[in-house]
Amino acid sequence: MSTPRPAEHRTLTVQAAGCVLWRRSPVTGELELCLVHRPKYDDWSWPKGKLKRGEDALAGALREVAEETGHTAVPAAELPSALYPANGRPKRVRYWAAEAVSGAFAPNDEVDRILWLRPEAARLRLTERRDAELVDALLSTLRPGQ
Template sequence: MAKERYIPAAGAVVLRPGADGPEVCVVHRPRYDDWSLPKGKERPGESGPEAAVREVREETGLDVRLDVRLDSQRYAVPGGDKQVFWWRAGVLAEHPWTPDREIDQVAWWSVPRARHELTHADDVHRVEQALALPPTTAVVLVRHAKAMDRSNWTLVDAVRPLTRRGRQQAQDLVPLLGAFGVRRLLSSSSTRCVATLTPYARAHGLDLGRSSRLSEEEGSEDPDGVRSVVEELLEIALATGQPAAVCGHRPVIPHMQHALGLPSRHMATAEMVVLHVGPDGEALAVERHRPTS
């Protein structure tokens, strides 16, 4: 008997301010003659956040920034099980959109209308969940991408570079960080950390801050210094509402996790932990992602 397929998909509850309160972006699918939320299947090698942002763009013409993660949804489809990962999202930009066979209408509905006219009860649940959660700001902790082995490097460790795989991981982080709209970057001053965030900084025209306090040489034995740097980044992110990312080393990561209120936990190379921080500075949700390269 053939093994049933697992089909990952992703979507978003896209909200915007309206004259009479929040409005929800909905789409009409002629094949099913239903009104639903934008979503679609992940492509091979694509992460959930990347898929959610891409599907929203394709189905609505909207560029969005993902916010807090919502409940996922799993159900049977012909040939397997489909799991949809959901996020709340806000609009960054709007582009011309042309109806097609998959989506022939896009609309902004008031919350009362969405409650009564969305075809599927699960979509109504996700809208209610998105509205019930307070505003959040994403703060992303990144472990640097794969670096050259110490045993093969003869110069000072601070300038040890990324391997070819590490450089690919750094490139693969660009759409992942972009899905959460990261606008502020901070790195250890060491080359392998700087190189991990440089592709994203270049792609979005952002400055990349550097701190020697986050380096392995200084940060490993100075948890107070690490905490001070990370807490300052968190304060700025909350004050400005701009999502931020900070990159560090394996021995320093536990101090960075502590500063962000996270339990100490191993992170793989190029792995990122996304904290969705509420107005009071407490993390309301945490998710982990890693490039497939």
């Protein structure tokens, strides 16, 4: 019979959530996706972050969008989750498609820049390949003409 490991030695999965944030360009009307630049990691990714204790994943995703981009968003379909190691622990990020409806970006400690890019440009700019795969997942959820 094995002895249970103490709680501090268990590897708990870090829970996080975010959005693939999109809008129609105010100039051309074309689809644009929002990427955030995190100076701490010098990377381009989707707005996302760790959930607070007891926080609903979708509520956390929308909170992170607001904190990191300054935009409020209307969520739609849940997209594929990502599971990967982060700082020696497994991390699961749940994502939703979300349309930006209002707001304005202001640089902060976590995010110093955002970019609104067409889908192909966003796919190329994203630092992690797993993030780029979400471009197709988003596109498959949007109806023609949306």
